[in-house]
Amino acid sequence: MTGSAWWRHAVIYQIYPRSWADGDGDGIGDLLGITARLPYLRDLGVDAVWLSPFYPSPQADAGYDVADYRDVDPLFGTLADADTLLATAHELGLKVILDLVPNHSSDEHEWFRAALDAGPGSPERARYLFRDGRGHAGDLPPNNWKSVFGGPAWTRVRSTGSTDGSTDSSTGGQWYLHLFDARQPDFNWDNPQVRAEFEDVLRFWLDRGVDGFRVDVAHGLVKESGLADWDEPLYLLGDDPGAPPAEKVPHAHRSRRAPMWDQKGVHEIYRAWRRILSSYNPVDADGYSGDNDRILVAEAWVAPQARVARYVRDDEMHQAFNFDFLQTQWRAGDLRDVITTSLAAGDSVGAPTTWVLSNHDVVRHASRLGLPVGTTRPHGIGIGDPQPDAVLGLRRARAATALMLSLPGSAYLYQGEELGLPDSTDMPDDVRQDPTWPRSGHVERGRDGARVPMPWQGDQPSYGFGPSEKTWLPQPASYAALAVDRQLGAPGSTLELYRALLAVRRERALGAGSLSWLAGYSEDVVAFVNTKANSERSLVVTNLGAEPVAVPTGTTVLLSSGPLTPDGRVPTDTTVWLTE
Numbered sequence: 220m221t222g223s224a225w226w227r228h229a230v231i232y233q234i235y236p237r238s239w240a241d242g243d244g245d246g247i248g249d250l251l252g253i254t255a256r257l258p259y260l261r262d263l264g265v266d267a268v269w270l271s272p273f274y275p276s277p278q279a280d281a282g283y284d285v286a287d288y289r290d291v292d293p294l295f296g297t298l299a300d301a302d303t304l305l306a307t308a309h310e311l312g313l314k315v316i317l318d319l320v321p322n323h324s325s326d327e328h329e330w331f332r333a334a335l336d337a338g339p340g341s342p343e344r345a346r347y348l349f350r351d352g353r354g355h356a357g358d359l360p361p362n363n364w365k366s367v368f369g370g371p372a373w374t375r376v377r378s379t380g381s382t383d384g385s386t387d388s389s390t391g392g393q394w395y396l397h398l399f400d401a402r403q404p405d406f407n408w409d410n411p412q413v414r415a416e417f418e419d420v421l422r423f424w425l426d427r428g429v430d431g432f433r434v435d436v437a438h439g440l441v442k443e444s445g446l447a448d449w450d451e452p453l454y455l456l457g458d459d460p461g462a463p464p465a466e467k468v469p470h471a472h473r474s475r476r477a478p479m480w481d482q483k484g485v486h487e488i489y490r491a492w493r494r495i496l497s498s499y500n501p502v503d504a505d506g507y508s509g510d511n512d513r514i515l516v517a518e519a520w521v522a523p524q525a526r527v528a529r530y531v532r533d534d535e536m537h538q539a540f541n542f543d544f545l546q547t548q549w550r551a552g553d554l555r556d557v558i559t560t561s562l563a564a565g566d567s568v569g570a571p572t573t574w575v576l577s578n579h580d581v582v583r584h585a586s587r588l589g590l591p592v593g594t595t596r597p598h599g600i601g602i603g604d605p606q607p608d609a610v611l612g613l614r615r616a617r618a619a620t621a622l623m624l625s626l627p628g629s630a631y632l633y634q635g636e637e638l639g640l641p642d643s644t645d646m647p648d649d650v651r652q653d654p655t656w657p658r659s660g661h662v663e664r665g666r667d668g669a670r671v672p673m674p675w676q677g678d679q680p681s682y683g684f685g686p687s688e689k690t691w692l693p694q695p696a697s698y699a700a701l702a703v704d705r706q707l708g709a710p711g712s713t714l715e716l717y718r719a720l721l722a723v724r725r726e727r728a729l730g731a732g733s734l735s736w737l738a739g740y741s742e743d744v745v746a747f748v749n750t751k752a753n754s755e756r757s758l759v760v761t762n763l764g765a766e767p768v769a770v771p772t773g774t775t776v777l778l779s780s781g782p783l784t785p786d787g788r789v790p791t792d793t794t795v796w797l798t799e
């Protein structure tokens with residue numbers, strides 16, 4: 220029965236609330252804005268939305284620093300607005316997935332304030348990872364871990380009841396661990412109170428009708444006991460930016476597993492959560508119905524795929540993001556390999572494979588694919604950096620998306636990719652807001668380039684993002700021509716391509732099909748058949764080679780990511796979908 224559950228083949232669209240649609244004109248997107256624009260997503264043809272965090276937060280990491288897990292930040296609206304958003308989405312046939320951030324809270328969470336007040340040895344401190352310092356006066360951090368955003372992963376607090384967390388090591392108190400910003404203290408997941416609290420948070424939102432959760436840093440909650448030193452940098456978001464591609468070694472391939480990532484203990488947390496979610500699943504008259512499953516999706520930057528599969532065993536999460544696919548170089552062999560490995564990893568545990576090319580943490584694929592093949596994925600692009608080739612990037616991005624959406628499994632889209640938006644790569648550094656930029660000592664530009672507010676109307680102030688000219692990050696001038704209103708109904712536009720891809724994908728149930736490789740093509744071509752249960756066959760050809768390739772005889776073109784040659788062949792960096 221589970222074969223038909225919606226999440227096995229769903230297309231899920233990520234909304235980054237501060238940048239999608241601004242209802243009140245303050246320059247920051249909000250829930251009212253989102254609700255008003257939801258019909259756009261129904262018309263686009265996606266199944267669900269995932270909303271990045273909108274909870275009360277000092278916004279030290281754009282909302283991934285949560286001060287209260289059961290409310291809405293006034294910046295984004297109210298709980299009533301969240302209810303309206305949910306109800307409207309459901310009326311439109313869209314499911315809604317929230318972002319749950321369980322690895323750490325904000326330093327303004329009431330538990331963390333209480334921990335600072337209560338002092339060493341208190342039950343309040345035991346909900347986080349406080350430790351005494353090393354060295355003569357405890358003035359050295361408890362271990363040598365570095366924060367993912369750069370700088371030390373420990374901050375020292377004052378010795379007595381003050382809520383003033385301070386990076387000043389002369390303040391005499393204990394240290395607390397934060398794998399991310401100093402304003403994001405890590406929870407202690409060995410503490411039963413932390414576990415009970417998050418189970419309650421899940422129920423709070425499930426009771427309001429949400430359809431699932433994207434679990435932030437799902438591989439980080441449990442740390443190896445002892446918190447031993449770790450000499451390697453803490454790259455969460457994939458590649459070591461300094462390492463040449465050939466020398467990149469994913470954490471899981473190194474001699475010792477990093478003590479903060481992918482520990483065995485995380486899995487029992489997700490088993491408990493799965494039981495809670497399952498208890499909310501409606502059962503129809505015929506027994507189980509997969510149409511309304513509530514789901515969990517893991518953000519787990521682990522490798523190889525076999526390790527990722529452990530998060531989606533049938534009593535754990537439903538899906539995990541496929542970051543290997545996102546990070547694959549634009550080479551046919553690499554693409555074939557990652558597709559094969561990903562499908563096999565999912566199959567090994569009976570889970571669907573997922574596919575993703577962009578999100579709010581990475582350079583958008585329309586820009587990434589415009590860098591020379593072999594370039595290590597940059598952590599942001601700014602003034603003075605090598606700039607992507609925009610035309611090449613968009614052409615490849617369209618081909619890559621057409622390939623992705625033809626694959627069996629579930630796919631994630633990031634807001635604005637349907638417009639072919641590039642990253643903002645020439646943003647002045649002084650407007651950047653990602654803590655990565657200052658914490659890395661101004662070495663890594665960070666993620667702002669992918670987070671620029673959406674252009675809806677090319678000739679309006681803020682390109683129609685909201686009713687005022689304000690936008691929390693500046694929009695590049697190139698966004699005017701890419702605005703929704705310029706692309707809707709325009710033949711050949713990227714938006715129309717996405718709409719067509721999603722419509723045909725649905726019609727032909729490509730997400731629920733199975734893949735077999737087509738023989739007879741050159742090394743530079745990715746070619747396969749996606750076969751549906753009723754044996755209808757869809758053929759897919761992506762040409763990454765220099766020469767155009769012929770389509771198989773007896774086939775008809777359903778759609779293509781760009782124009783074919785006058786004699787009907789598939790040119791370089793183009794994907795075509797065909798039927799027999």
Ligand code: GLC
Nearest residue numbers: 280283320399435436579580
């Ligand atoms: C995840 C989020 C990222 C955030 C980090 C810390 O990787 O996607 O945006 O900064 O977790 O919460």
